[in-house]
Amino acid sequence: METVKSLNKWANAHTSYPLDFLRIAVGIFLFWKGVSFITNTAYYDQLVEPIKNLGGGMLIVHYVMAAHMVGGIMIVFGLLTRWSIMAQIPILLGAFLVNFIGEMNMGNLVLSFLLLAICIFFLFYGSGKHSADYYFKMQQ
Template identity: 35%
Template sequence: MNVAHELNHATPRNSASNPVWMDGLRILLGLFLFIKGILFLEHSSDLFYVFSQSQDFIGMHKASMFTSAVHIIGGLMIAFGFLTRLALLLQFPVMLGALLIVNPQQGINLSNTELWMSGAVVGLLLFFMIVGPGRYSVDNKVLRNQK
């Protein structure tokens, strides 16, 4: 009887009640994606090689710029917690492409750290889609109605 009473009168839980370590992890994920986007711009010739196997030159340039822009803008949005779930959602196609198409070309083994890192990032993207941005985010401070 007591458990049923507690379930009926439970206080609503939002992402502002998440532990602080989750905010730190979200910020680190956003910074990692931001840095990865800048590295894509610096090593665009490597991206051209990967994309050249299935696309023409114009498509390669668009794919390279799209990948970099999504990581740079989305990474900053995730780090600051601004429209976090939208930024996480936009990262999924790029990260799933890296996980399923690009990284397995080097083989699925323990020495392929990019493959494992892509898997971890996809896992973190799913995690933050579920738990939300946290208390130290623009979503929580500005966009959520304060009661």
């Protein structure tokens, strides 16, 4: 718990608008990706074809959509950012591995790696000073 407090203090002292913009952009992208998975089911069926026969295949499908949409909105507003990022990391790690092991689409591989790296950064950095987390903390 003390580590999280020290990380928050460091992040609040070193906050900047470009980092806030990056957090918001990642949140919007993840939300958009969740919506696109819902609206473009043929593409999503093609992506989950390797795991379709697993016992929890449909659970994974619904988890990815919900985590991207809800987590993306929470990341945009900076609300429970670290928890939202923790929900995204297994998905992004899976996306990276599917693109790395699978058909090796370089664009998707680079995108999934960049998103994973940015999310790992925000897992440690937090939401920053310009966020709902900071606002609610200051209201206490």
